[in-house]
Amino acid sequence: MQTPTSAPESSPRPKRRKAKWLIVPTAVVLTCLACSGKGILDEGIQEKTTACPKAMSTIGWKLPEGASDQHCEKLDTLVGSTVSGTFRIPRAHARLWLAALPGERNRPVEGAGADGVVERREGLSLTILKPPKGPADAVRITALWEGNDTAVVTFQTFDY
Incomplete structure (x- = not known):
């Protein structure tokens, strides 16, 4: 006798994609802040x-x-x-x-x-x-x- 198979669980892939979309802009913002901070320090001396x-x-x-x-x-x-x-x-x-x-x-x-x-x-x-x-x-x-x-x-x- 076959047991009914349960419906497949939703794939975690969309969550990973969301995480990637959050990581990339965050990295860009942090890079820009680091570069502008270096400029401020260079101009400060x-x-x-x-x-x-x-x-x-x-x-x-x-x-x-x-x-x-x-x-x-x-x-x-x-x-x-x-x-x-x-x-x-x-x-x-x-x-x-x-x-x-x-x-x-x-x-x-x-x-x-x-x-x-x-x-x-x-x-x-x-x-x-x-x-x-x-x-x-x-x-x-x-x-x-x-x-x-x-x-x-x-x-x-x-x-x-």
């Missing part, structure tokens, strides 16, 4: 060469007389901006210039004079905790000796 007197003026300082081989940059990000640069000055003027820079000095550290300038065999360094102008929280300056007559000065602002 902009490094620009700037004149050193202008870079120094943003923190309330003046470029020392006799500065040569100047190269300064401004970096704008989504959270703020920093300036940095290098230039050469006569070695004989380096300590006087560093000591005269306005701003709140770091607490005395080993090797620092009363003016906050640290003197080492290779050159000088100074950290200013708060420059007189601008949004920077600190500035680090070094003057490395380059021969007997020249110092290479490097400075960089920091936002904490």
